Amino acid sequence: MSPLLYKIPEVLVAGYQSGQFSLVGAMMKDVTTGQIVGHVQQTGVFGHLMSAGFTGMQNSLTGGFNPLGIVSVIQNHQIKGQLTNVQGSLALMQNLQIGTLAVSGVGLGVAAIGFAVMIKRLNAISGHLNTLESKIDLITRERRSDELRAIFTDISSTLNTVDTLQTRKSPQAAGERAQEALAGHAGRLEEVFKDHSNLSKAQSLADGDLDLLWSLAAAIRVCHEAGIRALFTIDELATAQALAKSQAERLLQLSQTLSPDALARLAAHTATDPIEAAERRKAILPKAQTLVSGLRATVASVASQSALSGSLLAKNTSGRAYLDAVEAEEEEPLLFLPA
Amino acid sequence: MALISGQLEVAFGPLTERLDQLVDGASLYKVTVNTSGLRRDAGEVIAGWTQLQTSIAAKRAEAALEHSLAALPPDIYLNSGVWRDVQSALPAAAGASLLAASFAAIPMVVSFARVSTGVLGFIGFSAISWPIFAVGSVAVITASITGLKVLTKAKDHRRQELKRRLRQQAAKQVFGIGLPAADRCVLNDLQAIVIKAGRTRVRGLS
Numbered sequence: 001m002s003p004l005l006y007k008i009p010e011v012l013v014a015g016y017q018s019g020q021f022s023l024v025g026a027m028m029k030d031v032t033t034g035q036i037v038g039h040v041q042q043t044g045v046f047g048h049l050m051s052a053g054f055t056g057m058q059n060s061l062t063g064g065f066n067p068l069g070i071v072s073v074i075q076n077h078q079i080k081g082q083l084t085n086v087q088g089s090l091a092l093m094q095n096l097q098i099g100t101l102a103v104s105g106v107g108l109g110v111a112a113i114g115f116a117v118m119i120k121r122l123n124a125i126s127g128h129l130n131t132l133e134s135k136i137d138l139i140t141r142e143r144r145s146d147e148l149r150a151i152f153t154d155i156s157s158t159l160n161t162v163d164t165l166q167t168r169k170s171p172q173a174a175g176e177r178a179q180e181a182l183a184g185h186a187g188r189l190e191e192v193f194k195d196h197s198n199l200s201k202a203q204s205l206a207d208g209d210l211d212l213l214w215s216l217a218a219a220i221r222v223c224h225e226a227g228i229r230a231l232f233t234i235d236e237l238a239t240a241q242a243l244a245k246s247q248a249e250r251l252l253q254l255s256q257t258l259s260p261d262a263l264a265r266l267a268a269h270t271a272t273d274p275i276e277a278a279e280r281r282k283a284i285l286p287k288a289q290t291l292v293s294g295l296r297a298t299v300a301s302v303a304s305q306s307a308l309s310g311s312l313l314a315k316n317t318s319g320r321a322y323l324d325a326v327e328a329e330e331e332e333p334l335l336f337l338p339a
Numbered sequence: 340m341a342l343i344s345g346q347l348e349v350a351f352g353p354l355t356e357r358l359d360q361l362v363d364g365a366s367l368y369k370v371t372v373n374t375s376g377l378r379r380d381a382g383e384v385i386a387g388w389t390q391l392q393t394s395i396a397a398k399r400a401e402a403a404l405e406h407s408l409a410a411l412p413p414d415i416y417l418n419s420g421v422w423r424d425v426q427s428a429l430p431a432a433a434g435a436s437l438l439a440a441s442f443a444a445i446p447m448v449v450s451f452a453r454v455s456t457g458v459l460g461f462i463g464f465s466a467i468s469w470p471i472f473a474v475g476s477v478a479v480i481t482a483s484i485t486g487l488k489v490l491t492k493a494k495d496h497r498r499q500e501l502k503r504r505l506r507q508q509a510a511k512q513v514f515g516i517g518l519p520a521a522d523r524c525v526l527n528d529l530q531a532i533v534i535k536a537g538r539t540r541v542r543g544l545s
Binding site: 266 | 340341344348351355437438503506507509510514515516517518519520521524526527530
């Protein structure tokens, strides 16, 4: 077992279940004092165990991308029901929201998945966005499609670059360039997100609009994950700390303009009679709630990465050493870094 | 926020049924010639429904908050970051900017007790104007001259139309359907009231 990361102590799991500790993103906090006692980090083992635990559910839920329409029909209580049979540290997942899983892929610590998986996720998002084209406003459709296509091409290209960092003789410059590029791509996606989520100007909401926001949020998250991982690879932890904090603040601002009820209200505008309007509102509300709660959970996840970077700096531990410790784990799905 | 939304969603069906019954039981005069009485009766039904839902939401929110506060250790450090967690027990101010109009309309200090038992004149109901229901009554009076069958048909059609308009009005008042996203409605006002009452309660402890 690595001296840096530990199997999650049973006293912490028990304390979490009793309410003594809470899990905010990946930060384990003492409820009484609010202090961070440590960080939870998922490993490569996590995805396999979660998939096995969620029998009958989408296997890609824990690591891939799922459209909003699929995610919103899976009720939260189904997750909790599945997890009561899971032992040990995975008990920390008992309060997990379905939206968290789907938008941020759990997001406990630094991304434990390889860049090939990230590229696959990005391609799934891009493919799904193509299916939404017919459901988005006709006037902006072509302009928006070209713009998004260009952004996704750029992200994919940058992810391929980041994937080579570990094999390069001098990864520093390439890593910095890649991280800056990913931050730029995320920024462009955030602008598209803002355009589509400005409810004060919206007259109505089409079926594809919520799904578009969901897909954009997932793509933004891929950019964040890859960027932070790149910084860990080249040991720029101070930059990772500041960047994750800034990303969390921007995501919070994006999410605070969204209200599930307001989204449902706008969706009902397209109805032709009051009965249809009420039905439409009722139908769209769960999707809107999933979207907003997923975004909120993503904020906590990203903020956790800032705190993790700070902890590693305080311990004088390199990002590279941390990633090596995570990747070396073959037994535990979750590990713990004491504060 | 989601619980309040769900509560109103469940209760909305019985409200529209009650409004339908109001129209079915109204006299021909009320339905065709002078609908102001029907309008007043419908307003009273919606107002009574709103008061009941407000009381239910407030009691539920207060119970949830008290449960969270009771679960806190006795030696809690009042100025610690944990108060952010406590306030997370309040309905999260999701899209709070969209509740700005409702927040502005509610008194600065409002308690759960007052919300649960008092009559609140500022709830969204009175903020939305009622349409005039008299349109079509002339055509019905004209139809009555041409025969009972025509009158009966026109009267039934009229009732259906009134039911449709009342449902539409109720949806607008309760959920804001048909209004811009940030406009007040019963749902927005309820959510804002519960948030304010919760803050009043939490501030009372620190």
